[in-house]
Amino acid sequence: xxxxxxxxxPWQTALTQxxxxxxxxxxxxxxxxxxxxFERILTVSVPIRMDNGSMRIFSGFRMQHNSARGPYxxxxxxxxxxxxxxxxxxxxxxxxxxxxxxVPFGGAKGGVICNPKALSRGELERLTRxxxxxxxxxxxxxxxxxxxxxxxxEQIMAWMMDTYSMNNGYCTPGIVTGKPVNxxxxxxxxxxxxxxxxxxxxxAIKRARMNFKCLKVAIQGYGNVGSTVGRLLYEMGCKIVAVxxxxxxxxxxxxxDHNVLMKYYKENxxxxxxxxAAGITNESLLELPCDVLVPAALxxxxxxxxxxxxxxxxxxxxxxxxxxxxxDQVLTERKIPVIPDILANAGGVIVSYFEWVQDVQxxxxxxxxxxxxxxxxxxxxxxxxxxxxxxxxxxxxxAAMILAVKKVADAILVRGLYP
Numbered sequence: 055x056x057x058x059x060x061x062x063x064p065w066q067t068a069l070t071q072x073x074x075x076x077x078x079x080x081x082x083x084x085x086x087x088x089x090x091x092f093e094r095i096l097t098v099s100v101p102i103r104m105d106n107g108s109m110r111i112f113s114g115f116r117m118q119h120n121s122a123r124g125p126y127x128x129x130x131x132x133x134x135x136x137x138x139x140x141x142x143x144x145x146x147x148x149x150x151x152x153x154x155x156x157v158p159f160g161g162a163k164g165g166v167i168c169n170p171k172a173l174s175r176g177e178l179e180r181l182t183r184x185x186x187x188x189x190x191x192x193x194x195x196x197x198x199x200x201x202x203x204x205x206x207x208e209q210i211m212a213w214m215m216d217t218y219s220m221n222n223g224y225c226t227p228g229i230v231t232g233k234p235v236n237x238x239x240x241x242x243x244x245x246x247x248x249x250x251x252x253x254x255x256x257x258a259i260k261r262a263r264m265n266f267k268c269l270k271v272a273i274q275g276y277g278n279v280g281s282t283v284g285r286l287l288y289e290m291g292c293k294i295v296a297v298x299x300x301x302x303x304x305x306x307x308x309x310x311d312h313n314v315l316m317k318y319y320k321e322n323x324x325x326x327x328x329x330x331a332a333g334i335t336n337e338s339l340l341e342l343p344c345d346v347l348v349p350a351a352l353x354x355x356x357x358x359x360x361x362x363x364x365x366x367x368x369x370x371x372x373x374x375x376x377x378x379x380x381x382d383q384v385l386t387e388r389k390i391p392v393i394p395d396i397l398a399n400a401g402g403v404i405v406s407y408f409e410w411v412q413d414v415q416x417x418x419x420x421x422x423x424x425x426x427x428x429x430x431x432x433x434x435x436x437x438x439x440x441x442x443x444x445x446x447x448x449x450x451x452x453a454a455m456i457l458a459v460k461k462v463a464d465a466i467l468v469r470g471l472y473p
Contacts, residue, residue: 064143064353070379072146075455078448085463092142094118098188100166102180114185116164117145118198122465123153125196127403128162129203130185130210134169141165147374148403150458151396155435157407160462162198164189170205182210186217193218195228195414201406202232212237228413231406240409242424248282250401251372253429255287255346257436258368258393264345272296272344272366274336275351276303276325279372279399281316283348288312298339298351299324304331305342340364349376356381364390371395386449394451396458397432397439404428 069090076086100112115138118126128148141163149161166185170178192198202211211230215237218229227238235241242249259269269292273280276297284294293309301324304310310331318328326333340347340356341363349355350372356364358380369385369392371377377385377392385392405428412418419427443453 063139064375065139067354067375067379068143068146071451071455072459074379075452075459078446078452079456079460079463081459081463082467085466088466089120089459089462092117092119092145093121094192095142096189096192098185100181100185100188102177102184104177105174112166112168112181112185114164114166114188115141116189116192116198117141117162118192119145119161120149120462120466121160122462122469123160124158125160125194126162126198127152127157127159127201127406128164128198129201130206130214131163131165131203132168132170132181132205132210133165134167136165136167144374147396149462150455151400151403152407153461154396154439154454154458155400155404155431157400157404159199159403159407162200163203164200165203178210179213182213183217186214187221190218190221193229195226195410199228199406199410200230201403208232208234208239211239228410231409231413233409238409238413240405240412240424241419241421242428243405243409245282245286246405246424246428247279247372247399247402248286249425250404250428250432251279251283251348251350251370251398252286253401253432254393254398254436255283255348255368255370257433258370258391259346261440262368262391264367267291268293269346270295270307270309270344271346271348272305272339272342273348273350273372274298274303274339274355274376275349275373276315276319277350280348280350281312283350283372284312284315295344296334296339296342297325298334298336300336300351301326302336303334303339304328305334305339306331307343342366346370348372352376354378356385358384361385362388364388366390369393371398374399382449382451392449392451393436394454397435397450397454400435401428401432404431 096116098114100114145161145163152159211233214230219226233239296305304325343365345367347366347369353375356377361381361384439454
């Protein structure tokens with residue numbers, strides 16, 4: 055599979071961020087080179103029998119970035135345009151995310167090049183089981199724990215868990231996270247990423263001395279994560295002034311009713327012609343006047359071309375890599391705080407860690423306990439990032455990366471090089 059060569063590819067952005075931080079903390083060159091590279095990249099052939107009796111071969115991957123602080127952890131995505139660059143960037147980012155919030159995992163990512171919407175349920179199950187079998191030699195409760203990602207869900211995780219368990223000869227619920235609750239999943243996992251973003255928004259507006267009541271929020275990407283953030287903020291009294299999906303969005307400066315929005319989207323499949331609101335594009339949403347902007351869709355949305363037009367007072371990154379390094383510089387100069395993705399959307403991996411812990415111990419927590427522990431970890435991490443940002447006089451992303459990279463580097467140095 056060819057690698058992207060674009061200047062703003064996710065992988066180039068990830069390398070740029072690592073290189074910049076490495077200079078700031080004077081990271082030893084050998085450690086820097088270790089972190090620029092992957093411990094393992096596995097490419098597998100995934101042949102399955104289609105419903106019509108023919109055989110089709112898909113390409114699958116599992117990227118394992120660094121295990122200095124613990125087993126690898128990362129999602130599995132199914133997408134027709136999946137690239138090596140995407141997976142490498144996401145795996146590296148997962149290393150920093152886990153490190154920053156104190157979760158004892160390293161970063162990984164996996165996936166299959168396919169269009170799951172074009173597959174029947176049976177074909178999807180066979181694809182999942184064959185892919186799981188293909189990567190079995192490198193995954194395990196103490197090796198690498200997959201999770202859901204784009205176009206995968208708790209059913210996919212159930213099939214992965216069952217495949218691994220049947221091959222091992224005993225039930226192994228801890229091999230994946232994001233499973234259904236009745237086979238070892240954790241309460242609170244479904245809303246974890248959105249709830250974590252909401253907790254982070256709370257910390258950010260508290261710092262800015264703003265009030266939740268009547269807070270104007272624009273959310274790009276009103277999918278599983280974005281709509282959870284919208285629902286929680288709406289229930290707290292915030293004004294959701296703009297939302298969007300892949301087909302565009304809507305804007306009303308007086309506020310939008312979350313429940314009406316979701317009902318309309320479920321019935322129509324988009325927000326087109328939504329009543330009592332103006333139609334907008336995903337690009338124009340980023341430039342609307344609001345207090346909080348949550349880019350929760352795709353990467354590279356805020357660039358040097360539009361960063362100067364952003365009118366939000368605070369940006370909370372719900373997606374992975376929505377802001378390019380060049381845009382970061384512009385926003386820093388404009389004194390618009392950006393809460394980076396490795397902090398803002400870490401709720402998912404935190405509760406995945408909680409699920410893994412519960413599976414390993416065979417002792418499960420109530421949802422209140424899960425959410426309380428999630429908030430405690432995110433509050434502590436936000437405080438550490440903010441303190442370092444003020445101490446070093448750097449933006450929040452740089453502070454977060456300094457903390458994350460240093461923890462991994464320290465683990466590498468104290469463990470030494472084997473053999």
